[in-house]
Amino acid sequence: MKFSFGKNSGAYQDQDLTFVTHQGKPYRAMDMLNLINGDQLSHPLSNLDFLWPTIAVLGSFLDKHGCTFDYINQFHFEKEQLRQKLLKNEYLLVAITTTIYVTDFPIKDIVEFVRTYNKKVLIIAGGPYIKNRITDSSPPKLDLEFNGMGVDLVVNSSEGQMALVNVINALKRGQSLDGIDNIIYRKELRERWGQPAEGSEAGAPGGSSAERFFVFNGTKVEDNPLEENPVRFELFGPGAVGRFVSLTTAKSCPYACAFCSFPVRAGKYKYLEVGLVEHQLDRLKALGVDTVTFLDDTFNVPKPRFREMLRMMIRNQYNFKWNSFYRSDQGDRETIALMAESGCEGVFLGMESGSDTMLEKMNKTSRRRHYAEAIPLLREHGIYSHANMIIGFPGETPETVQETLDFLQTYQPDTYKAQLWYAETNTPVMQKKDELRLKGFGFNWSHHTMDSNQAAGWIDHIVREVHASAFLPQEGFGIWSIFYLQRLGMPRRQVLDFLLAFGAEVRRKRMVPEVQEISSGSLKTLFELGRIGKVLGQHASVATL
Template sequence: MDCLIIGYNDLDFGKVVAEVKSMGEDNVAFRDLNLNFIEIEGRPYRGQDILNKYFNASSQFSKRRFSNHDLLWPAIPPIATFLHNKGFSFDYINNFNIDKDLLRQKLLQEDILTIAITTTIYISDSPILEIISFIRQYNQKVKIVVGGPYMSKQTEEKDDITLQAFLKYLGADIYVFSKEGEFALFRIIQELKCAEDLDAIDNIGYLHHGKYVITSVKGEDNPLDKNPINYSLFPKEAIGEYINLKTSKSCPFECSFCAFPLRAERYVFTDEHWIREQLNAIRAVGTVKNVFFSDDTFNIPLTRFKSIMRMMIAEKYPFRWHCFYRCGNSDEEAIMLMKDAGCTGVFLGIESANDTILSIMNKKSRRNDYATAITLLRKHGILTFASIFVGFPGETYESYKDTMDFIEETAPDFCRPLVWYCDTTTPIWRDREKHGIKGNSFNWQHNTMNAREACDLMEESFMSLKSPTVYVPDPGFNFISIYYLLQRGFTVEQIKRYLTNFNNGVKAKMLFPGKREIPINLLDNIEKSCNLNITTKELDHDIIKAYAGEAYESALQYWLSKFKDYSFTSRLLSDPAEIFKPTEWDQLDFESDKLYDSNTVDRVMVLSTLLYSLSYLDGYSTISILIGSTEGVYFPIIIDINKSWSFDELKRKVSFELKQAKKNYLFCFHILANRYRLKKYGQQVPVIRYAFMECERQYQNTLTDIATSFPEINKNIGLTIIGRSTNDKDFSGLKFSYNAEILTSITKIKSLFTSTLEQVKANHNVKLSEIRYNRNNTGTEVLSSQQNLQKQFKF
C-alpha cells in the first residue's frame, strides 16, 4: 500500500481537561474549556458524551453513538482522490481513537510505504504525538508524513532553531508545510518508491542524519475543479449521512483577526456546472441527508450564489444543507432561494455588533447588516448561529455590551462567545504598538482590556444569555452538531431543550466549584432532556427558571445594589481565622441560661439579636454576615440598622432580607467574589467578617465548600457562629468558632447578645435606642442608651 491516511484523533477528554487544568484554574484556556463540560462522579462529559450516556428513544431512532465525527473525515476524500488519480493506492483510518484495533492490525500485517497524518482542526500537538507513538510501537519501518493546517502554521510562528526542536519532538519522518499538501504528498510517495532524494520536493521537511532538511517554499495550487471528489472510492456506509463540500478557496476579505490576508492565498471559486456534478455525485451515494458547504464565503459573489440556489431548486436534491453566511452580501431574494433550495441554517461570523470594533477588525459588514439578515433568516425559517469575539483590540465593557444587547434584541437561535485569541500571524499584530498589544495566545493585554477581563465577560454572557437564544458548547458540541442531531431525529425544540439543561449543569459547576457533583434535580432534567420520548412538561421548570439568564441579571442587580459603597473594618476582629479549622470554641446554651422559649425565641429573633449585638460592638450601623442556611445553601445578608426601629421592625427587615437573598443566592458569589466582574461595575469584593451557620450538622461541609470555592470571601471571615438546632424552627444555643486572639471580643459578644435577647423577649416592640447595657454586659463604661448609640454607631 502506498499511503495509509489517518483522519481525526479525538483525545481522551479527561486527559485534555487535566492537561489544561494543570496550567491553573484561573488560566483563560481552562476557563474557556470549563464552560463546555459537566462532571459526573469525577468524570468530565461534553455535550454529546452526555447524550451517549443517557439517550433513550423508541426503536425508530438509531442507537449508534453520537459524535461530531460520525462522518467520513473531510480531509480524507480529497487526499485519497488525488493519490488515486496519480495511480497510487491508499487506505484510511477514519477516526484514530475509535479504530485503533484496525490500525494495529494494518501496521502488523500490511506492507505500508507511508502514513499520512492529517491535522485539519488540531490546536495542539498532543493528538499528533499520540498517533506517532502508536505507529512506532507496532511498525518501525513505515515513513510517517505529517501535514495540514497545524503544520503549515508552525513555519509562520517559529524560527529555524525552534522549528527544528519542535519537529524532533514530534518525531515524524517527513513534514508538509504548504497550505495545500496533496501534491507534496504525491511527490514524497513518488520519490520514496524510486529511492530518490527528497530535496527536489518543495514545502517539506525531512529527517537526514539527525537534522530536518527544510526545502524551498513554493506555492502549491490544486484547483478544486481539476480535482473533484470521487465518492465511488468509498463504501456507502463509510460516507454515511453527512458530507462536507467546499466550492471555493481562501477569502476575498482582509479581516484583521484572520491569517488569510497575510498568507496571500488567491480567492477562487468553482462554477455552477462543477457544483452540480459534485452534488449529483453526492445524491448518487444514496445515504447522504446533510451537506455542509464549508466555504468561508459561500454567498460571494451574490449573483453566483443565487444561480447556485436556483440550480439546486431545479435539481430537487433530497438532502438538507447549512453553510457559513456573510450578512453584508445578502438580500431577501437570496434568503428565500436558500430556503427553497433546502437550507436549514447558517453560521454568522458576527464577531462584534459595535461598528467601531468592526472597523478595527476591518470587517465590511456592520451592525445593521447583521440585524437585517437575522430578521430575514428568521422570517424564512432558517436557523441562525451567531459567533462573537470578546476582547478584540479596542474592546471596552461598553462595546461588548453593545454586542450582547444586539444578541438579545435580534435573538439568533444559537450563540457562542469566544475570547479573542491573539495570533501573531494575523494583520492586527502588525498594529500591536498602536493598540498596545502585549503577549499572545490567551495571555494578552492591550490598551482597553486584558484576556482575564475578556474571559469574565464571556462567562457573564454565558450566565446571562436569554431564551430563545441558546449557548452552544464547544468542544464536544458545536455548530454542525445542531444539524447532525436534526439528522438523527431531534427537533429544534428538543435540541434547545437539551442544551439549556446541559448548560445549567455547567452553570451549577461554575457557581459552586467546591461541590463536585451536579444537584440531583438538575441532573434529572439533563437525563430527561436526552430522552426523545419525554415531553417538555415532564421537566422541572422551576430549576430551568432559576438558572435562566433573566435570573442571573436579576441577581446581578440585587447584589450590586446591596453592596454598593459597602466597606467594613472590624473593631472586634484583628486577624481572619480559618473558620473551617477553628482554633478555639465557646458556646452559649439557651436552656441552661434560661433564654430558651420556643414560643418567643425563633431563628429570625436569634439572628436579629446577633446582628444588632455585632453592629453595636463594632460601631457600624451597616452590618453584613454570611448565612449558611438549613437548606445547605449560603449567601450574605446586609442590614442597615436604624436606631429608631423597634426590635420587631429589625426582625421584619432581617426576615425580608433573608427571603430576598435566598431568592438570588445561586449567582451570589459568582458575582461578589469576582474582582474582574465587580471592577466592571466600579465595585470591589466585599469584606465579610462574620458567618452564621444555621445547621450544626452541616456547617463543617458548608464552610469547607466556601473556603474551597470562594477564597476571596473566605479569607476575611474571622468569627463563625453556629446555631445548634432543636427542630426546623428553633435553636437551643450558639457555638462560636474564632481565633484565640479575639477571646475578649467573644466574651463581649456573648454578654451583649444575652442581655439583648433577655430584653427583646420581654418586649418585642422595644426601641433599639432603648436597649440598655451595663459594665457586666459589655466590659465598657456605663452609658445611657442614647449616648451609647451616638458614640458607637456611625449614622
C-alpha cells in the same frame, strides 16, 4: 490539555464551558447524549461521525496520481482497526492531518501509537497546524519541535497534496527527497541514497538548509485548482460516505479581517463555477447523502453566483438539507427565501461583535444592522442561526461588550458562542502590535484597552446574562451536531432545549465553582430532554462509517 494553563486562564475557561460533571467525571454535551441513549446505540454519537473532508480530498488526489491509500477516519474510535492495519506492515507512509489541532499533543499520541505496532513505517505530518507552526517559528526551533513530535517528514505548504505525492513516488522508487519542494525531512533518511546523514548548512542540497535533526527543502507555491481536482466520493463507497458530506466550492477568502490569518495562508480567493458545483451535487444525490455542509468561509460571496447556485439547487430538487457559513451583508430577504426553498436548514454567522466600533476595528465589512435584519428573516424561513462572537480584540471595552450582550438578548439567535480572542502572530492586527501595546500570544495577552483575564470575565458575564439563546459548546459538539441529531430523530426544538438545559448547568458550575457535581434535578432534566426517540431506526446507516 488546556487545563495545564491554569484555572484563571482563558484556555481553561474555554474548556470549562464545554462540560458538566456527573459522578466526578466531565461530560460534554455529546458525551451526555451518549450516556442518556447508550441503551439503544450500536455506535457512539460523535461530532465527527462523517467522512473527514481532508481524507476525501487527499484520497481523491492520491488516486488521481496513481497512488493507493487507506485511511482511519476517527483515531480515538478506530484504534483497533489502525492497529490491525499497522501489524500487516503493508504501508510505506502514514500521513497525519492536523486540520483541527491547536497543540501537538494529538500528533504525539498518534505517532506513539503507530510506533508501538509498526516501527518501520515512515510518518509524515501536514495541514494547518503544521503550516502555522512553520510560519510562526524559525528553522532551529522547528527542528527541535518536529523532532519532539517524532515524525519523519513534514509538509510545508498550505495545500501540500502534490508534495505528498512526490514523497510517495520518491520512496517507492528509492530516489532522493532532496529535490522535492515544500517538505522537511529527517537527515537519517538521506542515508538511503548514499548521502551523509550529518551535515551543516553548507552541506545541504541546493535550495535547502540543514539543522540538527531535519533538512528543510526549498519552498514553492503549490496550487491545486478545485475544478481539476474534484472529490471522488465514489472511491469510498456509500457505506463510508454515509449520510453526511462536507463540500468545498471555493478556496481562501476575499476579505481581510484583522484577527484572521486564513487569507494569508490560503492565497488568492477562487471559486468553482455553478455548473461544476452542480456536477458534484448530482453525484452526492446519487449516493443518497441527505445532509451537505458547505465549508467555504464565504459561501454566499459573490452574491450573483450564490443566487444562481440556489436556483440551480431548487431546479434540481435535491433531496438533501444543507448548511453553511453566511455573510449577512451579502444577503437580503429574497436571498434567504431562496435559501429556504433550496433546502438550507442552518447558517453559521461569523458576527464577531455586536458593536459597530469593534466590527470596524476588526476590518469587517458587515455591521450590526446586517445581522439585526438577517436573524429574524432566517427565523421566519425556518433556518437555524448561530452567532459567533469574539471578546477581547484590541479596542474592546466594557461598553462594546455590553453592545454585544444587548444584541444577543434582543435578536436571540438560536445558538451563540462568546469566545476569547486568540492572539495569532500571522494576522493583520499584529502589524499594529506596538501601537496597540499588544503583548503575549494565544489566550494569554494584554493590550491598550483590555487583557485576557478581563475578557474572560466578560465572557462569563455574557454566559450568565443570555438565556434565550443556547450557548454552543463547539468543542465536542459544534454547529454540525445540530443537524446530525435531527437526522437521528431529535427535533430541532428538542436539541435546542437540551442545549439550554446543559448551558444552564454549565452556567451554575461557573458561578459556584466549589460545587462541580450536577444536581439530581438538573440531571433528570437533561435525561428527559436528551432522549432520542428514533435513534434505533435512524442510526444504522451512520454506524457503517
